[in-house]
Amino acid sequence: MADANVTEDYLKAIYNATEWSDAAVTVTVLANRLSLSPSSVSELVRKLTQRGLVTHERYGSVELTDEGRAIALATVRKHRLIETFLVEYLGYDWDEVHDEAEVLEHAVSDDFVERLAERLGQPTHDPHGDPIPAADGTLPTEQHTALDAVAEGVRVRVARVWDDDPDLLRHLSDVALDIGAVLTVTARKDSAGIVELDLEGRTVTLGTAAAGHILTVPA
Numbered sequence: 001m002a003d004a005n006v007t008e009d010y011l012k013a014i015y016n017a018t019e020w021s022d023a024a025v026t027v028t029v030l031a032n033r034l035s036l037s038p039s040s041v042s043e044l045v046r047k048l049t050q051r052g053l054v055t056h057e058r059y060g061s062v063e064l065t066d067e068g069r070a071i072a073l074a075t076v077r078k079h080r081l082i083e084t085f086l087v088e089y090l091g092y093d094w095d096e097v098h099d100e101a102e103v104l105e106h107a108v109s110d111d112f113v114e115r116l117a118e119r120l121g122q123p124t125h126d127p128h129g130d131p132i133p134a135a136d137g138t139l140p141t142e143q144h145t146a147l148d149a150v151a152e153g154v155r156v157r158v159a160r161v162w163d164d165d166p167d168l169l170r171h172l173s174d175v176a177l178d179i180g181a182v183l184t185v186t187a188r189k190d191s192a193g194i195v196e197l198d199l200e201g202r203t204v205t206l207g208t209a210a211a212g213h214i215l216t217v218p219a
Contacts (some may be wrong), residue, residue, distance in 0.1 A: 011053060013034055014064055015073065016076070046090065075105060077134075080130055083128070094173070097138060111133055143217050147214040149212075155183070158215075172214075182196060184197065
């Protein structure tokens with residue numbers, strides 16, 4: 001079971017890395033995401049390559065095969081459905097669910113997950129706005145613009161927020177910058193590394209790095 005959990009964690013990490021960046025997923029990138037040494041990650045990637053779950057050329061990128069992607073998407077589906085359940089039924093805040101789901105995703109069966117999806121009403125997105133893969137692995141087609149790239153004067157709606165930083169999620173909750181919030185970019189001060197927003201008549205200031213972890217759609 002432990003080996004299966006590790007396999008799922010690695011494949012999911014590779015998939016997650018491609019969601020927020022077009023950059024190649026390398027052993028170093030994976031090591032940083034998983035907080036492991038590059039040598040440990042390199043050895044596991046070698047084993048996954050032998051099993052036909054990833055492709056990897058020495059010093060090159062790591063990519064999922066069709067089989068590896070299917071496992072990754074199934075794990076992502078479990079993770080995001082569990083996060084949704086924790087928020088909607090157990091009263092968790094959106095900054096609390098990621099670590100809980102990391103544990104629970106390995107403890108539940110496929111049947112449990114499908115029953116959970118049914119009870120939740122077959123949600124398409126989790127509390128952070130992340131798309132939930134369907135049971136067949138399909139995903140909704142979406143086009144987002146990172147908040148740090150939105151031009152001044154443009155009105156947008158928050159559609160998705162990076163969920164790996166609980167401090168960022170808590171700060172966004174404190175200023176009511178949640179999923180679905182509608183705002184206008186009033187100033188981009190690139191030299192100072194900040195973005196100023198109008199949120200329902202209030203001025204909210206975010207660092208450029210934080211704004212880059214918020215995806216938007218036109219309002």
